[in-house]
Amino acid sequence: xxxxxxxxxxxxxxxxxxxxxxxxxxxxxxxxxxxxxxxxxxxxxxxxxxxxxxxxxxxxxxxxxxxxxxxxxxxxxxxxxxxxxxxxxxxxxxxxxxxxxxxxxxxxxxxxxxxxxxxxxxxxxxxxxxxxxxxxxxxxxxxxxxxxxxxxxxxxxxxxxxxxxxxxxxxxxxxxxxxxxxxxxxxxxxxxx
Amino acid sequence: xxxxxxxxxxxxxxxxxxxxxxxxxxxxxxxxxxxxxxxxxxxxxxxxxxxxxxxxxxxxxxxxxxxxxxxxxxxxxxxxxxxxxxxxxxxxxxxxxxxxxxxxxxxxxxxxxxxxxxxxxxxxxxxxxxxxxxxxxxxxxxxxxxxxxxxxxxxxxxxxxxxxxxxxxxxxxxxxxxxxxxxxxxxxxxxxxxxxxxxxxxxxxxxxxxxxxxxxxxxxxxxxxxxxxxxxxxxxxxxxxxxxxxxxxxxxx
Numbered sequence: 001x002x003x004x005x006x007x008x009x010x011x012x013x014x015x016x017x018x019x020x021x022x023x024x025x026x027x028x029x030x031x032x033x034x035x036x037x038x039x040x041x042x043x044x045x046x047x048x049x050x051x052x053x054x055x056x057x058x059x060x061x062x063x064x065x066x067x068x069x070x071x072x073x074x075x076x077x078x079x080x081x082x083x084x085x086x087x088x089x090x091x092x093x094x095x096x097x098x099x100x101x102x103x104x105x106x107x108x109x110x111x112x113x114x115x116x117x118x119x120x121x122x123x124x125x126x127x128x129x130x131x132x133x134x135x136x137x138x139x140x141x142x143x144x145x146x147x148x149x150x151x152x153x154x155x156x157x158x159x160x161x162x163x164x165x166x167x168x169x170x171x172x173x174x175x176x177x178x179x180x181x182x183x184x185x186x187x188x189x190x191x192x193x
Numbered sequence: 194x195x196x197x198x199x200x201x202x203x204x205x206x207x208x209x210x211x212x213x214x215x216x217x218x219x220x221x222x223x224x225x226x227x228x229x230x231x232x233x234x235x236x237x238x239x240x241x242x243x244x245x246x247x248x249x250x251x252x253x254x255x256x257x258x259x260x261x262x263x264x265x266x267x268x269x270x271x272x273x274x275x276x277x278x279x280x281x282x283x284x285x286x287x288x289x290x291x292x293x294x295x296x297x298x299x300x301x302x303x304x305x306x307x308x309x310x311x312x313x314x315x316x317x318x319x320x321x322x323x324x325x326x327x328x329x330x331x332x333x334x335x336x337x338x339x340x341x342x343x344x345x346x347x348x349x350x351x352x353x354x355x356x357x358x359x360x361x362x363x364x365x366x367x368x369x370x371x372x373x374x375x376x377x378x379x380x381x382x383x384x385x386x387x388x389x390x391x392x393x394x395x396x397x398x399x400x401x402x403x404x405x406x407x408x409x410x411x412x413x414x415x416x417x418x419x420x421x422x423x424x425x426x427x428x429x430x431x432x433x434x435x436x437x438x439x440x441x442x443x444x445x446x
Binding site: 136 | 208218245364
């Protein structure tokens with residue numbers, strides 16, 4: 001992640017318009033889900049996934065590609081090149097390729113928007129992106145899903161959902177358990193202007 | 194930056210066929226950071242039994258008529274109400290959108306709530322009265338350290354919840370840039386704490402509701418106990434708030 005980001009920032013920082021801020025984010029979710037309906041198990045499976053997002057901002061802090069954005073649905077400010085699932089086996093090449101794709105799409109989207117903006121007749125004084133302190137924070141992994149007792153949770157959802165069979169008017173009853181251990185990885189690079 | 198967050202949920206959902214052949218649902222959800230914080234099987238069985246008893250009562254309960262008049266909210270229902278109707282309007286990024294209602298734009302330092310009310314957004318609070326709080330985090334999705342924000346003090350608006358998208362008079366984030374998986378961050382709420390310098394016991398509040406109904410010549414008022422999660426629309430053109438009551442009592446005079 002770090003190598004690819006450094007490489008991309010070096011290249012895109014020299015483009016027109018230049019990328020002045022970039023962050024790479026990975027959300028890794030390890031989860032276990034159990035569900036039962038009226039005393040019968042309907043779902044019991046583990047699920048692991050990693051999802052990557054890249055944010056690129058082009059121009060500068062005062063005026064970037066989000067300058068006249070009026071979209072509060074999908075985020076205010078970041079260029080959005082979509083997201084990608086990442087391999088779970090730490091395959092370096094595959095991870096690098098996913099970030100390359102996202103970075104390319106993010107830059108192209110931001111560049112297109114930036115070039116349509118008319119800064120000459122602009123009256124907006126507010127900056128588009130705030131300068132904030134870069135923090136270093138490394139939290140220990142405490143994976144509750146790694147030690148999950150499948151039989152215990154299957155028994156819980158089956159036994160609790162079975163209670164509803166005692167009433168003939170009940171037409172639907174389910175009990176579900178979802179356990180998740182998320183890891184959030186975040187790195188950023190910026191120009192100090 | 195690497196953050197870790199565990200979450201454990203249990204959800205019980207049940208529906209009963211009512212006398213008028215409609216389907217009436219009830220839900221109960223539990224959350225804790227660690228599975229050990231979840232209720233035991235015995236507690237869950239007791240909860241399932243009480244859901245059945247409540248559904249049995251709702252089976253023959255009358256359908257609510259169109260109503261305009263006083264109502265009171267139980268804490269669970271008022272939490273959803275406050276989050277939807279007030280909380281989304283103090284999310285800073287919305288004020289940059291011309292299509293947004295911008296309810297509190299240019300209202301900083303103005304009285305927007307009764308003087309007895311204060312509102313904080315506090316992502317640093319991990320639990321409250323033995324209940325784990327899902328709005329807890331150490332850093333937001335833009336890498337900014339989480340912090341407690343006094344949004345309203347004694348009814349006066351102090352600031353907005355900010356991501357790294359500045360407003361005219363607020364040029365920094367206050368650690369509320371948040372994102373749902375796969376989406377870029379915007380300013381969003383964390384744990385919202387609403388406090389009041391004046392509190393009234395529930396019995397007194399229900400009595401007050403009855404008195405108010407009497408004054409207005411109404412036969413009854415509503416006491417909303419539980420609602421489904423809400424949906425809001427802060428746009429200046431559309432509907433404002435949608436939520437479905439799950440359990441409501443009618444307070445007859």
